[in-house]
Amino acid sequence: MEQIVRRNWNFQDILFSKIEKNLWKEFIYGGHLFAAGAVGVVYMASVFCNIFISLDFLAAIYLMFYAIYFYDYTTGAEEDKETNSERSVYIDADHNQKKIKLIVCGAALGMSIIYIIWSDLTNMVIGFSILVLGLLYHSYFKNLTRFIPAFKNFFVSAVWALLVFLLLAYYSQPITSAAILLSVFIFLRMLKIQILFDLRDTEGDKKKGLLTIPVCMKGNSEKLLNMLNVLNLLTIIVIAYGILTDIIPAASMMILLVFFYGHSYIKDIKAEKNVTSHYLLAAGEPILWAGLMQSGNICIQLLDTSFNLI
Structure with missing residues (x-):
């Protein structure tokens, strides 16, 4: 009887371990990591601009970026065999053309429902314009890097920076100096992250004739x-300038900690270029921005409450 119980526990442990492993792979290689990052960016921007953000907008952003990155990963799975074999193997094993179309169309349908129920036609056009730009990245915009050095890096970073203005448009808020400064911060940090990914893909990009910054260097x-360390410092200077000039709220001070986070994974990649976990730290950075911004906001609220009590 005791042996049977042990076997059952062993079976359950193996089963849960396998499920957990597959869920992790799906989150990392299926496009969910950057979709969560996009949600982190708009949440950070909402705290930054003092806008109450609703679940419908967060869901629309998640679906938008999930569709973009899922499509990019699946269409580029063959090309990734040399530079990102783990993702390529996972994508090839679990996705086919029919499933790709189904997931992308499903995400687009979900976005449509959200915009129809909770927003308006103008915002729907803006949202779907970004979705289309993202879906065209692999087949069209990426290839422009053969003629325009670093084009794909600037293109992807610009799409992420547009999330701030997407938030303002959705909630009918004016464009402020704080929003512009935040979009500059997002653009520069995403540029750093994109260039970092290109470092790992240098040989593959060189064969494709893509003039990425690592290839040019x-x-x-x-x-x-x-x-990249200079870029890392520059983004912090942008935030520090905004705080010192009262353009952005004092709660943004917590964002300054991303300098040490960025410096850490750049240092790790410098020591071990091909370790996947180092690049995952870079990919997950936008999620950290939201956490730091929210923690800064909570600290300011607690200080205000304490002063009022005193």
Whole structure:
């Protein structure tokens, strides 16, 4: 009897372990990580701009970026075999053309329902314009990097920076200096992250004729990582300037901690270029922004409450 119980527990442990592993792979390789990051960005922007954000908008953003990254990963699975074999194997094993179309169309349908019920036609057009731009990235915009150096890096970073204005449009809020400064911060940090990913893909991009920054720098990782550290510092200067000039709220001070976070994974990649976990830290950074912004907001509220009590 005791042996049977042990076998059952062993079976359950193996089953749960396998489920947990598959869920993790789906989150990382299925497009959910960057979709969660996009939600983190708009949540950060809502706290930053003092806008009450609703679940319908968060869901629309998640579906939008999930569709974009899922489509990019699946259509690029064959190309990723050399530079990102783990993701390529997972995508090839679990997705086919019919499933790709079904998921992308399902996400688009979900977005449509959200915009029809909770928003308006103008916002729907804006939202779907970004979705289309993202879906065209792999087949069209990425290839422009063959003629325009670093185009794909600037393109992807610009799409992420537009999330701030997407939030303002959805809630009919005016464009402020704070929103512009935040979009600059997002653009620069996403540019750093995109260039970092290109460092791992240098050889593959070179074969495709893509003029990414690592390719243009002839694979000189030392100089490239130093440049990324400069970008890392520049983003913090942007936030510090906004705080000192009262353009952005004091709660944004917590965002300054991303400098140390960014410096840490750049340092790790410098030591071990091909370790996947280092790049995952970079990919998950936008989620951290939301946490830091919210914690800063809570700290300011607690301080205000304490002063009022005193």
